[in-house]
Amino acid sequence: MTVYPINDYGPLMPGLIIGGVGIVHVFLAQFAIGSGMLLCYFQWLAQTGRSELARTFTDGFFKFLVLISFVLGAVTGVGMWLTTIQVSPRTIGVMVDEFHWLWATEWTFFCLEVVAGYCFYRYGTMLGNRARFRLLVIYATASWFSLFWINGILSWQLTPGDFLQTRSVWDGFFNPSFFPSLLFRTVTSMTIASLAACVVINVMPDLSRGEREELVHRAAHFLLPMLLCFHIRMLLKAE
Numbered sequence: 758m759t760v761y762p763i764n765d766y767g768p769l770m771p772g773l774i775i776g777g778v779g780i781v782h783v784f785l786a787q788f789a790i791g792s793g794m795l796l797c798y799f800q801w802l803a804q805t806g807r808s809e810l811a812r813t814f815t816d817g818f819f820k821f822l823v824l825i826s827f828v829l830g831a832v833t834g835v836g837m838w839l840t841t842i843q844v845s846p847r848t849i850g851v852m853v854d855e856f857h858w859l860w861a862t863e864w865t866f867f868c869l870e871v872v873a874g875y876c877f878y879r880y881g882t883m884l885g886n887r888a889r890f891r892l893l894v895i896y897a898t899a900s901w902f903s904l905f906w907i908n909g910i911l912s913w914q915l916t917p918g919d920f921l922q923t924r925s926v927w928d929g930f931f932n933p934s935f936f937p938s939l940l941f942r943t944v945t946s947m948t949i950a951s952l953a954a955c956v957v958i959n960v961m962p963d964l965s966r967g968e969r970e971e972l973v974h975r976a977a978h979f980l981l982p983m984l985l986c987f988h989i990r991m992l993l994k995a996e
Contacts, residue, residue, distance in 0.1 A: 775840050782833035784949065787942060789826040789870075790904050791950030792818070793897030795979055800893050802975065804886035810964075814972050815889075816882060818957050823878050827871065848914075856910050859930060863906035870899035904942055912938045944982045951979035 796815050803811035842849050853860065873896035881889055909930035913920065920929035954976035958969055 775837075775844060778833055778836045778840055782830065782837050785826050785830040785833060786904075787946040788949045788953060789822065789830060790897075790900045790943075791946030791948070791979065792822045792826070792953070793870075793893065793900045794947060795950040795954055795976065796822075797890065797893045797897050798978070799975065800886070800890045804890060808971065808975060810968055810972055811975070812886075814954075814958065814961070815893075817961055818954060819874075819878060819881065821953075821957050823874060827874060852910060852914075855926060855929060856913075859906055859910060859926070863903055863910075866899045866903040866906065870896055870903055873899060901943070904946070905939065908939045908942060909935050941986075944986055947979040948983040951976050954979075 796819060799808070799811040799815045799818075802808040803815065838849075873892055877889070877892045877896060881892070884892070909932070912934045913929045913932050916932045916934040917929055918932040919925070920932065955973050958964070958972045958976065961969075964972075
């Protein structure tokens with residue numbers, strides 16, 4: 758049996774620091790995922806002639822995305838590993854032992870997400886609409902599949918399901934809360950991206966009030982899945 762050293766840093770480490778770093782990291786990660794979908798939507802609006810302002814927004818918002826999500830997201834991600842292995846190394850050890858290949862798959866998609874993101878940041882303004890759209894689709898797809906794989910590992914901690922009896926990796930990965938949490942995380946990502954886009958639109962220079970309203974209305978389309986979830990919840994609660 759492997760024995761892991763556990764460090765005690767007082768009352769803050771067990772919950773508050775991990776929770777604080779985790780909340781920030783998850784918020785930034787889901788912001789990046791939803792933003793990829795949102796940017797694909799705006800790029801589609803631009804190249805189909807539905808909005809003349811969509812391309813301007815896409816370029817401006819992506820710079821905001823790279824600065825906030827790529828930089829702070831990477832720092833808080835490292836912070837999550839540092840804090841969790843200090844407080845609960847055995848848990849992290851078990852997760853790595855059981856899901857190392859799935860975790861490697863998630864990291865592969867994360868690397869693709871970062872490469873596609875920085876390529877768009879560097880060359881996006883030089884590309885035509887179709888090339889821009891393809892690059893954004895690669896970024897959005899890679900970021901969502903990064904969520905897909907990490908969601909199974911994290912939800913396993915809460916609802917291991919048949920894994921406790923079978924010790925099967927796939928029973929642990931596709932656990933009882935896998936699909937509900939995947940759906941909720943996806944909808945939450947779209948909501949965060951929509952709200953962040955509304956903030957960015959209102960601080961973008963050289964836009965008239967009418968142009969801001971047009972872009973905000975477009976971004977608000979990504980709030981519809983969350984409104985639908987809320988409506989369904991209220992109906993179920995009424996029953």
